[in-house]
Amino acid sequence: MNETITPQDALKLWQRVVETSLHGLPHDLSQRQMAVLLSVYFLPPPHTLRSLSTRLRISKPAICRAVDALSRWDLVRRKKDEQDRRNVFLNRTIAGSVFLRDFGDIIVGELRQPAAEAHISNQAKAAG
Numbered sequence: 001m002n003e004t005i006t007p008q009d010a011l012k013l014w015q016r017v018v019e020t021s022l023h024g025l026p027h028d029l030s031q032r033q034m035a036v037l038l039s040v041y042f043l044p045p046p047h048t049l050r051s052l053s054t055r056l057r058i059s060k061p062a063i064c065r066a067v068d069a070l071s072r073w074d075l076v077r078r079k080k081d082e083q084d085r086r087n088v089f090l091n092r093t094i095a096g097s098v099f100l101r102d103f104g105d106i107i108v109g110e111l112r113q114p115a116a117e118a119h120i121s122n123q124a125k126a127a128g
Contacts (some may be wrong), residue, residue, distance in 0.1 A: 003127075016110045025099065028072050032058060033066045039099055040090050042077050047090040055128055075099055 005013075022028060029037065035056055040047050043055075048065065053060040067090060070076045075096035081087035 012107075013110055016113070017107050020106050020110060021103060025102055027075070027099065029069075030060065030066070032056075033069055036063060036066045036090075037100065038071055039076055039119060041092055041096065045091075046088050049090070050087075052090070071097070 035058075036052055039052055039055065049060055049063050052058075053063045056063070067076060067078065071078055073095070074093050077091045077093050079089045079091055081089060
């Protein structure tokens with residue numbers, strides 16, 4: 001992608017993505033829940049409540065609340081560590097994979113919107 005995008009264009013894109021996801025996805029995730037979900041799916045395992053708390057710099061109780069919601073929706077699954085019962089691992093689920101695929105499709109769709117392309121193209125021409 002050679003075009004430059006301004007911070008305002010990026011925010012407008014994100015606004016469209018969020019608005020579309022509110023109507024096009026089955027769950028309305030908070031930023032914290034989305035950060036946890038994306039971490040579980042895109043960072044190498046193992047994922048524990050403690051490791052996510054450290055990585056995201058969010059308290060462990062806040063991570064637990066996010067995981068509670070994600071688990072209720074079957075977007076992640078908790079599994080006790082057999083060797084250390086104090087640890088809880090977080091695993092991917094099919095429903096979580098489908099949710100993120102659909103969210104990614106929304107982002108791609110919004111990037112391809114003619115209005116967005118025309119605006120970004122005009123910005124690039126003006127800068128060039």
